[in-house]
Amino acid sequence: MAEIRTARTNVRANVRRVPGPCSHWDDLDADFIREVLDLVGDKWSVLIIGTLADGPTRYSELADAIPGISQRMLTLTLKQLRRTGLVDRTAYAEVPPRVEYSLTELGGSLLSTVLALAAWSADHHGEIRRHQAAFDAEG
Amino acid sequence: MAEIRTARTNVRANVRRVPGPCSHWDDLDADFIREVLDLVGDKWSVLIIGTLADGPTRYSELADAIPGISQRMLTLTLKQLRRTGLVDRTAYAEVPPRVEYSLTELGGSLLSTVLALAAWSADHHGEIRRHQAAFDAEG
DNA sequence: CAGTATCCTCATTGATACTG
DNA sequence: CAGTATCAATGAGGATACTG
Numbered sequence: 001m002a003e004i005r006t007a008r009t010n011v012r013a014n015v016r017r018v019p020g021p022c023s024h025w026d027d028l029d030a031d032f033i034r035e036v037l038d039l040v041g042d043k044w045s046v047l048i049i050g051t052l053a054d055g056p057t058r059y060s061e062l063a064d065a066i067p068g069i070s071q072r073m074l075t076l077t078l079k080q081l082r083r084t085g086l087v088d089r090t091a092y093a094e095v096p097p098r099v100e101y102s103l104t105e106l107g108g109s110l111l112s113t114v115l116a117l118a119a120w121s122a123d124h125h126g127e128i129r130r131h132q133a134a135f136d137a138e139g
Numbered sequence: 140m141a142e143i144r145t146a147r148t149n150v151r152a153n154v155r156r157v158p159g160p161c162s163h164w165d166d167l168d169a170d171f172i173r174e175v176l177d178l179v180g181d182k183w184s185v186l187i188i189g190t191l192a193d194g195p196t197r198y199s200e201l202a203d204a205i206p207g208i209s210q211r212m213l214t215l216t217l218k219q220l221r222r223t224g225l226v227d228r229t230a231y232a233e234v235p236p237r238v239e240y241s242l243t244e245l246g247g248s249l250l251s252t253v254l255a256l257a258a259w260s261a262d263h264h265g266e267i268r269r270h271q272a273a274f275d276a277e278g
Numbered sequence: 279c280a281g282t283a284t285c286c287t288c289a290t291t292g293a294t295a296c297t298g
Numbered sequence: 299c300a301g302t303a304t305c306a307a308t309g310a311g312g313a314t315a316c317t318g
Binding site for chain 1: 172173174175176179180253256257259261267274
């Protein structure tokens with residue numbers, strides 16, 4: 001995984017061979033990438049982050065905005081996102097209770113990056129669908 | 140979900156109104172992004188893609204290069220990546236058999252995008268660790 | 279060497295019920 | 299309203315054994 005190790009300097013440098021053993025990342029870094037990848041690959045995280053991009057949102061609004069999510073997973077994922085520092089929670093001392101979640105600056109920057117991935121998806125949607133169809137037609 | 144949602148048809152958006160109808164994506168695209176996200180978030184996909192970035196690699200070399208992966212998951216993930224068109228398989232009619240896997244151009248372009256995410260991880264590693272520590276110290 | 283085929287387990291998730 | 303607690307089911311993934 002040469003390129004991933006050197007990604008800090010070679011982000012744009014595309015693939016293929018890596019001349020020398022000039023790694024800037026150690027194994028701990030590699031593990032960390034996995035953590036972020038797990039977070040992004042999580043079933044609900046990106047949906048929540050994407051919803052929060054519209055501005056501060058209440059717990060129940062999130063539940064409504066993200067069809068199919070259970071209270072359990074909403075709570076759990078929000079906790080995870082807060083722990084990572086991507087999301088802020090603000091509770092207002094009112095009756096009835098009001099709690100708003102919002103993206104932190106860090107969360108916003110991750111969203112930007114994820115949107116790049118989304119753009120890639122959009123760009124190659126057709127190509128991938130064709131590959132899948134061809135592959136399924138005959139291995 | 141300002142950027143990701145914003146559909147012309149609001150199937151997924153029983154949500155509140157979408158502020159500005161200046162979207163480039165529809166709901167099918169949103170679903171497709173999830174597919175790509177799942178792929179990237181997969182436990183082994185990115186590791187395999189990263190390894191293949193060094194050049195064509197044999198099945199057994201992949202198994203050695205990616206500690207902890209089982210034959211089953213290596214085979215399964217490779218199949219998935221081939222189906223998506225990210226990876227090519229070339230079998231040489233020799234004895235003993237030789238099979239090489241390589242990144243397609245599409246796979247290379249995804250790697251570039253994922254590396255951007257890796258760069259983000261590297262950039263914000265410290266900040267996230269601090270958040271996590273603070274969060275764990277006291278909810 | 280490069281896979282398949284089976285079995286099995288453990289973790290993630292969803293459903294349901296309850297509470298400050 | 300905004301959660302927490304508990305339990306059950308699904309399925310991803312590992313271990314092992316076998317094969318073209």
